[in-house]
Amino acid sequence: AQSVTQLDSQVPVFEEAPVELRCNYSSSVSVYLFWYVQYPNQGLQLLLKYLSGSTLVKGINGFEAEFNKSQTSFHLRKPSVHISDTAEYFCAVSDTGRRALTFGSGTRLQVQP
Amino acid sequence: DSGVTQTPKHLITATGQRVTLRCSPRSGDLSVYWYQQSLDQGLQFLIQYYNGEERAKGNILERFSAQQFPDLHSELNLSSLELGDSALYFCASSPNPGELFFGEGSRLTVL
Numbered sequence: 001a002q003s004v005t006q007l008d009s010q011v012p013v014f015e016e017a018p019v020e021l022r023c024n025y026s027s028s029v030s031v032y033l034f035w036y037v038q039y040p041n042q043g044l045q046l047l048l049k050y051l052s053g054s055t056l057v058k059g060i061n062g063f064e065a066e067f068n069k070s071q072t073s074f075h076l077r078k079p080s081v082h083i084s085d086t087a088e089y090f091c092a093v094s095d096t097g098r099r100a101l102t103f104g105s106g107t108r109l110q111v112q113p
Numbered sequence: 114d115s116g117v118t119q120t121p122k123h124l125i126t127a128t129g130q131r132v133t134l135r136c137s138p139r140s141g142d143l144s145v146y147w148y149q150q151s152l153d154q155g156l157q158f159l160i161q162y163y164n165g166e167e168r169a170k171g172n173i174l175e176r177f178s179a180q181q182f183p184d185l186h187s188e189l190n191l192s193s194l195e196l197g198d199s200a201l202y203f204c205a206s207s208p209n210p211g212e213l214f215f216g217e218g219s220r221l222t223v224l
C-alpha cells in the first residue's frame with residue numbers, strides 16, 4: 001500500500017513570491033506521482049504528473065515538481081505566485097499496477113497581495 | 114469543465130435514509146472512480162469500475178454500494194445514512210493511469 005504525507009496544511013505567501021509545497025510518499029513498489037488543485041466549490045484538476053523519465057515535471061499554470069526517489073519526495077514549486085493560485089493542493093500516488101490514487105491531506109495555499 | 118457530470122449537486126436527507134448519486138464519465142473513458150471528501154478524513158478512495166466490472170475497492174462501507182452500467186454511467190448508493198456520512202462525493206473518470214478527471218461533486222448533508 002502507498003501513503004502520502006503533505007507536511008504543511010497551510011502555506012501563506014505574498015503575491016509574486018516563490019512557493020514550494022512539500023510532499024513525501026511511502027511505497028514498496030514503483031509509483032506514479034501527481035499533483036491536483038482544487039479551487040473553492042470545484043472538483044480536482046490535474047496540475048502535473050510523473051510517470052517515468054525526466055524527474056523534473058512541468059505542469060499547467062507555471063507549476064513544476066521534482067521527483068526525488070532517494071528522498072521519496074515530489075515537491076511542487078512555482079517561481080512567482082498569483083492571487084488566482086489560492087486553492088487547495090493535493091499530492092497523490094498510485095502504484096504502477098493500479099489506477100486508483102491515494103491522496104495526501106492537502107495544502108491550502110493562501111496568496112496575499 | 115472536466116466533462117464528468119455528477120447529479121445531484123446538493124442533497125439533504127435524514128439519518129437512516131438511502132440516496133443514489135449519479136455520475137456520467139467523459140466520453141470514451143471506461144474507468145470510473147468514487148471518492149469521499151470530508152474535513153476529518155480528507156479524500157478517501159471508495160471504489161473503481163472499469164467497463165462495468167469492479168476493479169478496485171478502497172475504504173467503502175458495507176452500507177455503500179456502486180455499479181457501472183453498460184452505457185458507462187455509474188451510481189453510488191448510500192443506505193442507512195448516518196451523520197458521519199455527510200461529505201462531498203466525487204466521481205472521476207480516467208483515460209490513462211492516474212490522470213483522473215473529476216466532476217464537481219455531490220454534497221450530501223445528513224441531518
